[in-house]
Every structure is written in C-alpha cells, then in structure tokens.
Amino acid sequence: MLTEQETIYRLNAAIAMELQVSIQYIYQHVYAKNNIFSMKVEKIAIAEMKHAESLARRIKELGGRPATVPSPVNIGYYDSDMVSIDINDEHSAIYVYEGLLEGGIDEKTAIVVRRILQEEKSHLKFFNDIRRKV
Numbered sequence: 001m002l003t004e005q006e007t008i009y010r011l012n013a014a015i016a017m018e019l020q021v022s023i024q025y026i027y028q029h030v031y032a033k034n035n036i037f038s039m040k041v042e043k044i045a046i047a048e049m050k051h052a053e054s055l056a057r058r059i060k061e062l063g064g065r066p067a068t069v070p071s072p073v074n075i076g077y078y079d080s081d082m083v084s085i086d087i088n089d090e091h092s093a094i095y096v097y098e099g100l101l102e103g104g105i106d107e108k109t110a111i112v113v114r115r116i117l118q119e120e121k122s123h124l125k126f127f128n129d130i131r132r133k134v
C-alpha cells in the first residue's frame with residue numbers, strides 16, 4: 001500500500017502527463033489535416049485537461065499541491081506521425097494508471113484512477129481506429 005506522500009507523488013507524475021497530452025492534442029487539433037481526427041482530438045484534449053482536474057482535486061484532498069509542469073510535448077508533423085505519437089502516449093497513460101491500481105492506493109483515489117483509465121482505453125481505441133484513415 002502506497003503512503004499518502006507516495007500517492008501524491010505518483011498522481012503528480014500522472015498530472016504532468018495529462019498536461020502534456022492536453023497541450024499536444026489541442027495543437028494537433030489546429031494542425032491536423034484529417035477533419036475527423038482534428039475534431040475528435042480537440043474533444044480528447046479537453047478530456048485530458050479534466051483528468052488533470054480530477055487528479056488535482058484528489059491531491060488537494062490528500063493535502064498536496066498539483067504539478068504545474070507538463071512532460072515534454074511532441075506534436076508531430078503529418079497526421080500519421082501525430083496518431084503514432086498519441087497511440088504511444090495513451091499506452092503510457094494506461095501503463096501508469098494500471099500501475100497505480102496494482103501498487104495499492106486508497107479506495108477514493110482508486111475510484112478516480114479507474115474512471116480515468118477507462119477513458120484512456122477509449123482514447124487508445126479511437127487512435128488505433130483512425131490510424132488506418134490518415
């Protein structure tokens with residue numbers, strides 16, 4: 001079972017990743033040529049920002065302060081690059097949240113993490129599906 005401090009540390013690593021993809025996806029929305037990809041990646045960018053919000057709320061309840069610095073953003077140039085980068089990042093997100101659940105977190109944090117994890121899986125499915133069309 002992770003201590004509160006360890007939980008806050010791990011949630012903050014997840015926040016850095018959520019901030020990264022929310023920036024990455026909103027810029028991809030601007031640069032993408034494929035209209036379906038562009039419209040959907042904007043919605044996913046907003047979902048990622050809401051993940052950062054949920055994690056920040058839980059960190060606040062645990063007595064911590066949320067991270068403010070994103071992990072390095074990689075936009076890509078062609079739509080196909082963007083989708084490949086995003087597939088990687090969604091895999092990383094799933095790995096991080098599954099790791100948190102396996103690492104032993106309190107039930108209130110686990111509820112937040114499970115909900116986010118489900119959404120990351122649906123993002124991964126979208127990027128995998130669109131990969132054949134860009």
Ligand SMILES: [Fe+2]
Pocket residue numbers: 018047048051093116120
């Ligand atoms: Fe996310």
Ligand SMILES: [Fe+2]
Pocket residue numbers: 021048090093119120123124
């Ligand atoms: Fe995601």
